[in-house]
Amino acid sequence: LRGEDQLQRAALAHDARQALRAAVAGDDAQRHLGQPELRRLAARTLSHLAIVENLRATPFVQALKDSDREVRSRSAVVLTTISGVPPETVIPGLIEALASEDRDLASEASLALGRIGTPALPALLQALRSKDAKVREAGILSLNYGDIPEAAVEPIAALLKDPAVDVRNSAVLTLGNSKSNKAITFLREALKDPDAGVVNRAADALAKLGKSEK
Numbered sequence: 001l002r003g004e005d006q007l008q009r010a011a012l013a014h015d016a017r018q019a020l021r022a023a024v025a026g027d028d029a030q031r032h033l034g035q036p037e038l039r040r041l042a043a044r045t046l047s048h049l050a051i052v053e054n055l056r057a058t059p060f061v062q063a064l065k066d067s068d069r070e071v072r073s074r075s076a077v078v079l080t081t082i083s084g085v086p087p088e089t090v091i092p093g094l095i096e097a098l099a100s101e102d103r104d105l106a107s108e109a110s111l112a113l114g115r116i117g118t119p120a121l122p123a124l125l126q127a128l129r130s131k132d133a134k135v136r137e138a139g140i141l142s143l144n145y146g147d148i149p150e151a152a153v154e155p156i157a158a159l160l161k162d163p164a165v166d167v168r169n170s171a172v173l174t175l176g177n178s179k180s181n182k183a184i185t186f187l188r189e190a191l192k193d194p195d196a197g198v199v200n201r202a203a204d205a206l207a208k209l210g211k212s213e214k
């Protein structure tokens with residue numbers, strides 16, 4: 001596409017910030033770059049360029065409502081790479097994305113919240129209660145980005161009874177990384193899981209916590 005060539009050149013130019021922001025800014029993008037392929041290209045480009053550090057977060061929060069799935073998901077990822085972004089600017093848009101019927105967007109938003117850290121904990125705990133197993137799993141894994149707060153241990157442990165084995169595996173892994181004494185009791189219960197993989201991971205997690213059950 002001719003527009004793709006223009007965007008690629010703009011990404012290398014001094015005014016790249018303005019050109020690429022316009023491509024993911026919602027209604028303006030529909031007028032200036034109506035083809036979703038071009039908005040996707042802008043989002044992909046921004047996720048790889050160093051100029052991301054100098055971009056404002058607001059257009060990307062708005063882009064979480066874009067009609068195109070990839071634009072929304074990529075924008076969530078970009079938000080986690082912008083340095084100096086106040087959490088209160090980013091979190092509301094990501095919380096909204098967690099409730100999306102789009103599983104990929106909700107998962108990307110959950111991971112983005114994990115990168116934000118402690119200020120995003122309430123939203124991550126919300127992700128653990130999602131109806132979508134993929135979102136629950138992403139929410140659990142997001143907590144591994146830093147020190148796992150004590151307040152998250154019991155909500156994670158509740159997912160040891162989750163019907164999705166991937167969610168249970170992720171819960172075991174995260175409890176093992178929590179360094180919490182509370183986690184030991186929950187992990188011992190996980191040794192009774194019907195899935196052999198979960199049992200093995202629980203035993204490994206207990207060993208990691210110095211409570212080997214092998």
